[in-house]
Amino acid sequence: MEEIKLSAHNLNLFFGKKQILKNVNIDFIKNQVTSLIGPSGCGKSTLLRTFNRMHDLSPEAKIEGTLKLENLNIYDKKNSVTEIRKRIGMVFQKPNPLPKSIYENLSYALKIHNFPKNEIPQLIEKALKESYLWDEVKDEFKKPAVKLSGGQQQRLCIARTVVLRPEVILMDEPCSALDPISTRKIEDLILILKKDYTIVIVTHNMQQAQRISDKVAFMYLGELIEFNTSENIFKQPQKDLTKNYVNGHFG
Amino acid sequence: MSIKKREHTDWLLKKIFKATGLITIALLAGIFLMLLYNSIAFFADVKPLDFFTGSQWDPESNKSKYGIAPLLVSTGLVTLGAMLIAIPLGIFTAAYLSEFAHPKVKTILKPLIEMLAAIPSVAIGFLGIVLVGPGIAKIFGIANGLNAFNGSVLLAVMALPTIITISEDAINAVPLSHREASLALGANKWQTIFKVTLPAALPGLIAAVMLGLGRALGETMTVLMATGNAAVMPKGFLDAVRTITATIAIEMGEVPYRTTHYFALFAIAVILFIITLIINLLGEYFANRLRKFHA
Numbered sequence: 001m002e003e004i005k006l007s008a009h010n011l012n013l014f015f016g017k018k019q020i021l022k023n024v025n026i027d028f029i030k031n032q033v034t035s036l037i038g039p040s041g042c043g044k045s046t047l048l049r050t051f052n053r054m055h056d057l058s059p060e061a062k063i064e065g066t067l068k069l070e071n072l073n074i075y076d077k078k079n080s081v082t083e084i085r086k087r088i089g090m091v092f093q094k095p096n097p098l099p100k101s102i103y104e105n106l107s108y109a110l111k112i113h114n115f116p117k118n119e120i121p122q123l124i125e126k127a128l129k130e131s132y133l134w135d136e137v138k139d140e141f142k143k144p145a146v147k148l149s150g151g152q153q154q155r156l157c158i159a160r161t162v163v164l165r166p167e168v169i170l171m172d173e174p175c176s177a178l179d180p181i182s183t184r185k186i187e188d189l190i191l192i193l194k195k196d197y198t199i200v201i202v203t204h205n206m207q208q209a210q211r212i213s214d215k216v217a218f219m220y221l222g223e224l225i226e227f228n229t230s231e232n233i234f235k236q237p238q239k240d241l242t243k244n245y246v247n248g249h250f251g
Numbered sequence: 252m253s254i255k256k257r258e259h260t261d262w263l264l265k266k267i268f269k270a271t272g273l274i275t276i277a278l279l280a281g282i283f284l285m286l287l288y289n290s291i292a293f294f295a296d297v298k299p300l301d302f303f304t305g306s307q308w309d310p311e312s313n314k315s316k317y318g319i320a321p322l323l324v325s326t327g328l329v330t331l332g333a334m335l336i337a338i339p340l341g342i343f344t345a346a347y348l349s350e351f352a353h354p355k356v357k358t359i360l361k362p363l364i365e366m367l368a369a370i371p372s373v374a375i376g377f378l379g380i381v382l383v384g385p386g387i388a389k390i391f392g393i394a395n396g397l398n399a400f401n402g403s404v405l406l407a408v409m410a411l412p413t414i415i416t417i418s419e420d421a422i423n424a425v426p427l428s429h430r431e432a433s434l435a436l437g438a439n440k441w442q443t444i445f446k447v448t449l450p451a452a453l454p455g456l457i458a459a460v461m462l463g464l465g466r467a468l469g470e471t472m473t474v475l476m477a478t479g480n481a482a483v484m485p486k487g488f489l490d491a492v493r494t495i496t497a498t499i500a501i502e503m504g505e506v507p508y509r510t511t512h513y514f515a516l517f518a519i520a521v522i523l524f525i526i527t528l529i530i531n532l533l534g535e536y537f538a539n540r541l542r543k544f545h546a
């Protein structure tokens with residue numbers, strides 16, 4: 001039985017007068033990896049950022065439609081945005097560790113959500129182990145996070161998200177700034193994390209989408225063109241647009 | 252133009268820039284050496300121990316006393332007060348401008364704040380005499396409002412444009428990705444500002460405070476007009492004080508050339524110079540220690 005974790009219904013998004021997302025309907029299934037693919041500017045990242053309300057930062061963004069985390073209406077004013085962002089974590093395109101030490105990058109997230117002080121060290125250790133970063137950083141917690149390599153920084157950002165035990169993790173092209181080896185490590189990590197989390201990932205890399213996703217959504221010019229299992233999208237796309245894109249004829 | 256000619260121009264420009272750089276350094280060194288040379292003449296007359304520990308500055312009487320302590324304490328008191336007012340006010344204003352203010356408000360407010368810096372110090376001193384001083388006298392129920400507190404308020408106003416402008420630049424320069432990282436973890440706007448944005452801007456904020464501090468320490472005309480100019484050891488913010496700068500300005504015009512008193516003014520100038528130098532070096536040191544946390 002597939003359980004819907006995160007959904008968007010009749011979603012329209014405008015930046016000023018320009019419509020970026022056009023009537024998007026999509027359901028993300030619990031404990032699956034869903035990839036959002038499509039050419040640059042098609043609205044993948046914009047769609048991703050609607051779920052944790054990152055568009056709240058831009059006053060000109062206007063959102064219509066219903067977005068839900070299970071039964072919780074994400075844009076209902078009654079619901080606290082900080083609580084939603086705790087349940088829906090995000091990993092960004094460029095690794096963005098805070099200008100603090102490795103340890104503080106993780107403890108920051110726990111402290112703002114008032115986790116008991118005595119539990120923090122164990123939670124951090126667990127998150128770093130889950131992100132396969134523990135062995136690389138366990139002796140240098142006090143080192144500035146920016147001194148880590150790009151791949152390590154991105155795994156730290158994943159650990160920082162995981163440490164809060166979210167239900168959904170949104171990833172916005174998390175490997176685009178990384179070399180192939182670091183990319184491989186993150187992909188392996190995503191496949192392990194999906195046992196506990198629902199993952200939505202934006203990617204430009206077709207091979208990556210094939211390697212890691214259960215479902216793939218193809219978007220074009222703000223519309224959701226095709227949404228199906230990874231197998232179907234890549235082997236038997238229903239629409240010509242999808243076929244041309246996944247075969248590399250445009251994009 | 253032939254290559255040879257272009258290379259020649261290149262060489263010439265290099266020399267010119269080198270020369271201008273060296274001239275600046277030479278000027279600075281010259282000023283310091285001149286101060287030092289004259290103060291050595293002072294220490295030939297007065298024991299350094301008396302200079303630093305003496306609690307009286309009284310060069311005019313028969314038994315001239317050259318104790319720098321009251322002047323030093325005065326300068327410290329006025330500057331400390333100014334910083335206590337200007338640092339929180341300046342940084343919070345900068346944070347408001349950068350994080351909260353509507354773009355329209357910002358376009359009006361920023362030039363207005365920068366204009367504060369253009370007010371001549373003599374006008375600010377005048378305001379201190381006719382407005383702030385009497386106000387202070389009324390509020391605290393004292394006879395005369397020309398005291399350290401008055402000076403602090405005025406110096407705070409003078410240091411504010413520097414602190415606000417540079418702090419605002421520093422806060423603006425914090426990458427959006429830091430704020431996004433914090434917000435995406437579920438931090439609210441306040442937590443993000445106080446725990447991420449301001450700490451990330453700290454090297455710049457320290458620079459802003461150091462420049463503001465330098466402005467307050469070196470300011471002469473305003474404190475000369477507004478602090479009462481009593482060269483005695485102050486007991487608190489409501490006592491009249493006389494700063495090092497004011498002392499030099501008042502006495503330099505009257506003092507006979509190349510007397511102990513004349514040299515004494517150079518000596519206190521050297522002390523001021525050293526204090527400013529130490530503060531700048533400390534600021535630089537702390538800012539550098541923090542910078543290693545940045546990419």
